[in-house]
Amino acid sequence: MRSSSEQFFKSSPLVVIAAALLLLMITGAVLGPVFSPWDGEAMDFEALEAPPSFSHWFGTDLVGRDLFVRTMQGARVSFLVAFIAVTVSLAIGIPWGAAAGLAGGRVDQLMMRIVDGLYCLPGILIVILLVVLFGRNPYLLFAALGAISWLTIARIVRGQTLRLRNAPFIEAARAMGLSTPYILRKHVIPNVIGPVIVYTTLAIPAVILAESFISFLGLGIAEPQTSWGVLVSDGTAAMESSPWLLVFPALCLGITVWSFNTLGDRLRDHLDRREHIN
Numbered sequence: 031m032r033s034s035s036e037q038f039f040k041s042s043p044l045v046v047i048a049a050a051l052l053l054l055m056i057t058g059a060v061l062g063p064v065f066s067p068w069d070g071e072a073m074d075f076e077a078l079e080a081p082p083s084f085s086h087w088f089g090t091d092l093v094g095r096d097l098f099v100r101t102m103q104g105a106r107v108s109f110l111v112a113f114i115a116v117t118v119s120l121a122i123g124i125p126w127g128a129a130a131g132l133a134g135g136r137v138d139q140l141m142m143r144i145v146d147g148l149y150c151l152p153g154i155l156i157v158i159l160l161v162v163l164f165g166r167n168p169y170l171l172f173a174a175l176g177a178i179s180w181l182t183i184a185r186i187v188r189g190q191t192l193r194l195r196n197a198p199f200i201e202a203a204r205a206m207g208l209s210t211p212y213i214l215r216k217h218v219i220p221n222v223i224g225p226v227i228v229y230t231t232l233a234i235p236a237v238i239l240a241e242s243f244i245s246f247l248g249l250g251i252a253e254p255q256t257s258w259g260v261l262v263s264d265g266t267a268a269m270e271s272s273p274w275l276l277v278f279p280a281l282c283l284g285i286t287v288w289s290f291n292t293l294g295d296r297l298r299d300h301l302d303r304r305e306h307i308n
């Protein structure tokens with residue numbers, strides 16, 4: 031009998047394509063600058079704003095910096111922002127949603143009303159306000175994006191926990207006198223991992239787009255660091271004279287977002303089919 035992972039990757043050619051493209055982007059982000067003869071800040075004064083060539087694979091920017099290296103360095107920053115922000119989101123949202131669903135009653139209502147209240151706040155505007163007040167600190171950006179992203183996962187986990195709270199194994203754990211934190215850690219959270227994984231694959235591209243939007247506005251990552259949002263912003267300003275400055279970063283951003291969204295959608299469908307079969 032085929033394993034679940036084999037069934038997932040054989041369920042659609044798009045899954046394999048998305049996984050391969052995502053692996054290519056991550057590999058490029060990690061190893062791309064290593065294999066390039068250029069440094070991200072090195073300026074080639076003989077190739078200012080030069081088109082793609084054997085020497086500069088993606089061309090150069092306005093001051094002669096290699097665009098391939100800067101695009102891969104931007105990928106590192108964008109991926110780092112996404113993974114840290116999503117980790118913060120999961121660290122807050124999973125315990126909150128699980129505790130609310132298991133407690134039920136007034137505690138559940140109070141905790142979810144807090145979530146509903148926070149949903150009314152404009153998340154991106156809050157991040158922009160924090161950046162304006164405290165400066166363009168990347169770590170603040172990581173924390174802020176994570177802090178506004180946990181509300182959805184809290185609702186998802188709470189809904190899954192409500193389905194589990196009266197299950198026989200939960201009732202047996204309560205009858206044995208096990209503590210609520212122990213039940214959450216050992217019985218509830220392991221049984222909601224599937225939807226959490228799906229959420230993660232869909233949340234990462236959302237955070238990457240949010241960071242790119244903030245950086246596009248000039249309020250995110252600052253020089254000498256770069257990100258896809260910064261590169262797209264710079265490329266937009268020069269798109270008529272040097273379209274490659276926009277095309278390559280935007281293409282990498284689009285491929286990554288599409289790959290994550292495709293994997294998330296297919297994984298959700300795969301888990302739904304397994305649930306119906308079981």
